[in-house]
Amino acid sequence: MPSLTQNLTHIGAGFRALSDPLRLQIIELLSSQELCVCELCEKLDVNQSKLSFHLKNLKEADLVYSRQEGRWMYYSLNLSQFVVLEQYLADFRHLEAILPGRNCD
Amino acid sequence: MPSLTQNLTHIGAGFRALSDPLRLQIIELLSSQELCVCELCEKLDVNQSKLSFHLKNLKEADLVYSRQEGRWMYYSLNLSQFVVLEQYLADFRHLEAILPGRNCD
């Protein structure tokens, strides 16, 4: 796979992870502090299996870190991956005014 | 629906639109100029119906504009919506260092 396409795939996976409302809620909560799964369960009123599914999803998109402490798993944001996605979008801002399309015949 | 949730829904819809590899390719092409559907078809080697589906998707997420000229539909980026999404991500960058989680019992 060419590396530009590979990049787009990784970028796309990041955006996909951010496309689910529950995952966005998880991220909003993690933006104030690291939390363990059971705390997220309570705060979001969602069952544990469902939460594990979505946390795995976020983790695979590199948007969160996890660390184990005893029997608790603590999740926190991986801000550097947020910067990667932000940068992708920011590059569009620097575009020249979109040129008018040439005639199509 | 509370407006914070409404916002998250709209943000999420934007990220979802950006999560598909073909749609990202469309966006990359539109970042150099406005294009009509048939030009996108050629450049991406994708059938027209499929392209219409994805363009509609991008349009519903406010990521592109479209304008008709004769029998051609020209699509171009709506950069202001890119800024909205960029800003959402940028806000995370300004977070204080994530606090260590309190013990969970």
Place this chain on the structure above:
DNA sequence: TTGATACATCAAGATTATTTGATGTAATAT
């Protein structure tokens, strides 16, 4: 007015993502 072109939309099927409830595993407490 007939035909061709550019595009949208639709219905059916294929693929992927999500939810649920059950089970597995490791750490801790008793």
Place this chain on the structure above:
DNA sequence: ATATTACATCAAATAATCTTGATGTATCAA
């Protein structure tokens, strides 16, 4: 050792998304 807690994983069911080919609509050209 046994039981409990915190979490991951699995399989089955459901739901959402995507693809394909066919059909519809508007515009333009002959």
